[in-house]
Amino acid sequence: MKIDNSLPLEYSTEENSLKILGFWIFLGAEIMLFATLFATYFTLENRTGSGPTGAEIFQITPVLFETIILLTSSFTVGLGIHAMRIGKQKAMITFFSITLLLGLAFLGVEIFEFVTYVHEGAGIQTSAFTSALLTTLGTHGAHVTLGFFWGLFIILQIKKRGLTPQTTNKAFIFSLYWHFLDVVWIFIFSFIYLKGMM
């Protein structure tokens, strides 16, 4: 395991830089995945059948909460990576923990939102519109859930093993993933909620 000290720890071995490139390519695949979901949503957006339309069920308050929570978590994960780069393990774990708690809060609001939709008669089986809506939101939510456990395991590993080329590499890749989820959310916020409420 040759370590190149002129690079940040997460890039410092050949294996590490391979993993980071590989993950960027994976994010390319994820873009295609969400693009397909968005294309489906835009196709089915007005095909509400006998169910409610977007304007009838969308509420700005919970969505704004979700947006603020997720944007903040993207900021804190960035702070975590900054702390990692300057070797402050404790600060990093703190920032990562805050990120994950914000992720949980986001999921909480999203679950509340889903329950409201179902109460209002907009379940996944109601119409093509609700199917596409809940599938798109659900896919994003599932990604956040996975990210929560992933981040949790990385925190445990850093606690156990410290900041090594391996753990920093994992943490950095996790931060790319988390930022990506935030970008996807911005699209959801703009093109599903804001557009739907107009």
Place this chain on the structure above:
Amino acid sequence: MDFFDRFAVPHPSLAIYASMAAIGLTIIAVIAGLTYFKKWGYLWREWLTTVDHKRIGIMYLLSALLMLFRGGVDAIMMRAQLAVPENTLLDAQHYNEIFTTHGIVMILFMAMPFIMFFMNFVVPLQIGARDVAFPRLNALSFWLFFMGAMLFNISFVVGGSPDAGWTSYFPLAGTEFSESVGNNYYMIAIQIAGIGTLMTGINFITTILKMRAPGMTLMKMPMFTWSALIANVIIVFAFPVLAVLLAMGTLDRQFGTHFFTMDNGGMDMLWANIFWVWGHPEVYILILPAFGIYSEVISTFARRNLYGYKSMVGSMVIISLLSFLVWAHHFFTMGQGAFTNSIFSITTMAIAVPTGVKIFNWLLTLRKGKIVFTTPMLYSMLFIPLFTLGGVTGVMLAMSAADYQYHNTMFLVAHFHNVIIPGVVYAMLAGLHYYWPKMFGFMLNEKIGKWTAWLLSIGFILAFMPMYVSGLDGQARRMYTYSEAAGFGLMNMISFVGAAIMAIGFVLIVYNIYYSTRYESRDISNDPWDARTLEWSTHTPVPEYNFAILPDVRSNEALWDAKKNGHVLFKGEYQKIHMPNNSGIPFIMSCIFFVWGFSFVFSLWIPVILTTIGIFVCMALRSFEQDHGRYISVKEIEETETNLRGA
């Protein structure tokens, strides 16, 4: 009793009972054989847990050949059913299942692993690397593909096969018209295999971009590596689309959503659109690596460097871009209007231009070449005229106005077999004969090989040319029989004879493998074909670490350069080599995926939840695992090298 009714085949016949017995007996024979010869440990250590790209490649090859025969039996049954008018060999339902599984098995479970075999076996050797970027991910990719294929195959004997065509158009594939679990198998099995393929794509792009030998710039890569790189880029862009599509299909079938239904706003054409956004690039994922193999074989046996290297690369890039812009030509007749049809007509025909460039490059490589007619070269020479014919009928089909005549007729069936068989299958067979000595250390018999190539070609012409005629006459595809008065009888009988000749050809390949294993000489050099690229510069059989010293590359034909200009490829001293350890996790995780898939197909939600947890536990275990691989010492390398050279 209710419980077992769900697993029963809804529409059993003698063929299905015979298959059940055959599958059961094969499993018992395999288990008994492994136990008797005490090979369980060997199997586990050397194959099931391997992360060596060469071994994974060979496992892809075995699966592909196995699936070739499964798909081939389907094909023969179809041709036999249609050979005479008003035949009753198969009934309508059985025929539907057979053409559906024939399509999926041949494209996704035969052709795909075949190209995966070449990518796995050849690419790291060709770029002078010791392994792929992510060896364990590579093992996981293979096992996921394999479990997906197996899950799909058991549909024939447990619960019923999918019967809505390989394109599985809704609403036909919805629960309303396809009640059996067949189309659940379609959604889940392809999903599992597709995840594996996507990971292969990521793995090989990283490998090719980052792990090339010193001196090998992008424009000095061998042509097959270029084709693999571009095919993998298409995979990364196309397969997530398929994943979402299959997930929505699953939701529609098993959770009552309304993506593709006929009521509550669902839109059946959405399925067709998204399917072909993946499906059309998919055919280029298959054909581009095939073109790569032809480029290697033709330049080797014409004893010339490949004509127009840069235009070969450029044309592949253009094909990959255009492949995403043509999907709507699959439904010219489904009411999308003249303007849309015109656009897609033009983009479709445009693909003929870069493809034509490639054909001319191959012909110009042959010009003034000293052609050696080996079996791989024979396949390549048969490919050029036959494939061009398929390309021309493709342009005919691309004319949207004329497509109203051809649509859903045997003409279309003839066209795509005409591009896929000479285009992809011949390339795979050429590559199989070409790389066989590198894999196993002996050649395949040339005489039997050439007989096979000619038999396949004669069979192919007899089987598919009549379909152009009967198609233009109006014989619809996917019809399980026709009346005598229709007059299609003669053409279909000729097709059946052709298909039977092709079947003999494929059996001859197996015979060739058997014959050559027993009788062919083991005394071959590292470079039996006098070839031009790096994979032939290492030992035969290839040692675990591929290259004791990483090669120093000067051109896109590094080995030829070394041979002709006296350039030394391997300079310097041996150094210890870092290699990854074997791992059981990919195999175990894929087995859990298999159970997950099976439970999902039958909506057994408790096992689904348990196996989902199992999959995530495997991922977590992998995350916590600390495995930095191992080193092969200089002494070990010296010993291996002396042994290989001395023998």
